[in-house]
Amino acid sequence: MAESAASLGQFDFxxxxxxxxxxVDGLDVRGRAVQLGPMLDAILERHHYPAPVARLLAEAIVLTVLLGTSLKFDGKFMVQTKGDGPVDLLVADFSTPENVRAYARFNEEALAKAIAAGETEPEQLLGKGVLAFTIDQGQYSQPYQGIVELDGTSLEEIAGVYFRQSEQIPTRVRLGAAELFDRDEAGKPRHRWRAGGLIAQFLPQASERMRQPDLHGGDGDPGVHDHADDDAWAEARSLVETIDADELTDPLVGTERLLFRLFHERGVRAFPPQAVFDRCSCSRDKIKGVLKGFSAEEIEASEEDGEVAVTCEFCSTTYRFDPSELKTEA
Structure with a gap:
């Protein structure tokens, strides 16, 4: 069955x-947009991350959701950063058709120094390293991984560089995260996390229109590039760049209203939305299977108070085992 589209306003937000x-047919642009609320807040609050870490992981989750929901097969999509900054690891993965999980690892002392110095921009927290995109279609396929350097810019800029270098698709990504302070139904103060994002890609029928100016070649590059962006893509990119950070996260704006603000003069069409959920793929059986691969000496070394306990880094669920459960038959 063909996927149906609707003009904005023909269905509820x-x-x-x-x-x-x-x-956006008038600009040969396709994309996805999202605002994350309760699902994101559940992931971040579970770990009680410091605000700069939570904000950074929120952006990684948005990026993962935007890209993962484009998969046309059963599998997983993962975004992972490894760097030498105070936040040395971010992991967010999406399992089709709708499940999301994520966690961050950071050095408490280095992070405290960065916060005290006011050095909490994404590029300052991540440092130098790599950003990896991994697509895993399951046990019968080799995972595909694309890697781009963490070069001291934001996640949204690095994602754009990845698509330009690896996919050769003109792409603009916008990401944002914010803390919301308000009151609940009983009038008590509460704190929540929100995030949002948008990815726009230029996909004309004539592939030669996708050609982009060459990337700068470094210190020795005179910077003379004689090829300009296609007019339609230049317009679309400029429109996306007008998005304020607040618009990405404001629940009073919403995803469809944001799309209308950006592209209504060009006839934007929205397709039925896809829900995403905070769901981890861990289970007692999976953890037990991993532990049964350990040697008797390793199991014994892991015992504490007569049991072996394993806590999932993603969802913080703790699984407890009697060592006798983990013995393998000779």
């Missing part, structure tokens, strides 16, 4: 935690 695919 998708709301939080729903990815909205869209298309």
């Amino acid at each position: 998708a709301g939080d935690d729903h990815v909205v695919p869209f298309q």
Whole structure:
């Protein structure tokens, strides 16, 4: 069955935690947009991350959701950073059709120094390293991994560089995260995390229109590039760059209203939204299977108070085992 589209306003707002695919025929642009609310807040609050870490992981989750929901097969999509900054590891993965999990690792002492010095921009927290995109279609396929350097810029800029270098698709990504302070139904103060993002890609029928100016070649590059962007893509990119950070996260704006603000003069169409959920793929059986691969000496070394306990880094669920459960038959 062909996927149906609707003009904005023909169906209710998708709301939080729903990815909205869209298309702008007048500019040959397709993309996806999302605002994350309760799902994101559950992931971040579970770990009690310091605010700069939570904000950074929130952006990684948005990026993962925007890209993962484009998969046309059963599998996983993962975004992972490894760097030498105070936040040395971010991991966010999406399992089709709708499950998301994520966690961050950071050096408490280095992070405290960075916060005290006011050095909490994404590039300052991540440092130098790599950003990896991994697509895993399961046990019968080799995972595909694309890697781009963490070069001292934001996650959204690095993602754009990846698509330009690896996919040869003109792409603009916008990401944002914010803390929301308000009151609940009983009037008590509460704190919540929100995040949002948009990815727009230029996909004309004539592939030669996708040609982009060469990347700068470094210190010895005179910077003379005689090829300009296609007019349609230049317009689309400029429109996406007008998005304020608040618009990406403001629940009063919403995903569809943001798309209308950006592209209404060019006839934007929105497709039915796709929900995403905070769901980890760990289980007692999976953890037990891993532990049964350990030697008797390793199991004994892991014992504490007569049991072996393993806590999932993603969802913080702790699984407890009697050592006798983990013995393998000779």
